[in-house]
Amino acid sequence: MEMNEPDRFLSRRQEKDLLKAANAVARTEFANPRREGCPDSETLNRLARRRLSLEESGDLTDHIATCSPCFIEYSRYRAVYKRGIRAAYVLASAAAVLLVAVVISRNFPRGIPATPPTTVARAPVPTGQAIPRVLDLRMRGVSRSDTPNGPAEGNPPRLPREQMLLSILLPIGSEEGVYDVALVSSSGQPIRTATGTSKLQDFVQVLPVTFDLSGLSPGRYELHIRRAQTPWNTYSLLLE
Numbered sequence: 481m482e483m484n485e486p487d488r489f490l491s492r493r494q495e496k497d498l499l500k501a502a503n504a505v506a507r508t509e510f511a512n513p514r515r516e517g518c519p520d521s522e523t524l525n526r527l528a529r530r531r532l533s534l535e536e537s538g539d540l541t542d543h544i545a546t547c548s549p550c551f552i553e554y555s556r557y558r559a560v561y562k563r564g565i566r567a568a569y570v571l572a573s574a575a576a577v578l579l580v581a582v583v584i585s586r587n588f589p590r591g592i593p594a595t596p597p598t599t600v601a602r603a604p605v606p607t608g609q610a611i612p613r614v615l616d617l618r619m620r621g622v623s624r625s626d627t628p629n630g631p632a633e634g635n636p637p638r639l640p641r642e643q644m645l646l647s648i649l650l651p652i653g654s655e656e657g658v659y660d661v662a663l664v665s666s667s668g669q670p671i672r673t674a675t676g677t678s679k680l681q682d683f684v685q686v687l688p689v690t691f692d693l694s695g696l697s698p699g700r701y702e703l704h705i706r707r708a709q710t711p712w713n714t715y716s717l718l719l720e
């Protein structure tokens with residue numbers, strides 16, 4: 481059966497009694513130069529650190545109270561132990577203060593931040609030249625590369641031959657992710673490639689890519705689009 485915490489170690493009353501006895505002992509009333517019947521240093525140390533059960537410490541306290549050498553030794557261990565606790569407490573407090581200081585300095589940076597936010601140029605965007613365009617493929621029939629002329633390809637979407645920031649509205653059911661886009665000529669030659677990450681906007685996957693279609697001949701092309709390593713989907717496209 482487990483004993484309650486206050487009963488396990490030296491009680492406050494026992495300690496008081498011990499300290500009271502100390503005065504008497506200090507007068508070397510109980511000098512015991514030969515240390516007869518004395519507990520060993522380890523036991524005294526454990527008692528000072530409250531590492532002995534009440535049963536173990538019962539007779540010990542009686543002895544210490546009546547043995548000057550033991551009491552002096554015990555007092556020394558006790559003092560060291562209490563200093564240790566105080567030091568640990570001071571250290572813990574200092575650590576807490578330091579932690580608070582770090583948190584504050586991180587949340588309230590003064591002057592120039594240590595690590596300025598790096599702006600990563602995702603793609604070369606020639607400002608003032610690229611024109612935002614939207615290519616709506618939501619209702620376009622998806623056909624595999626081997627059958628590029630599906631039933632929905634009769635009236636292909638049109639794009640001007642210029643530099644553009646193209647927002648491709650992907651077909652319904654498309655998944656979010658990184659997409660490869662390639663503009664392929666009628667001879668099957670990829671002439672422009674781009675990569676973009678689609679984002680869901682108002683229930684539509686919008687894939688932004690930068691395309692420079694200036695300098696290309698007008699006519700029919702194919703736009704190949706694939707997500708990650710999935711097969712390509714092909715759409716007809718008319719450059720004007």
Ligand SMILES: [Zn+2]
Pocket residue numbers: 512515516517518519543544547548549550551
């Ligand atoms: Zn003793």
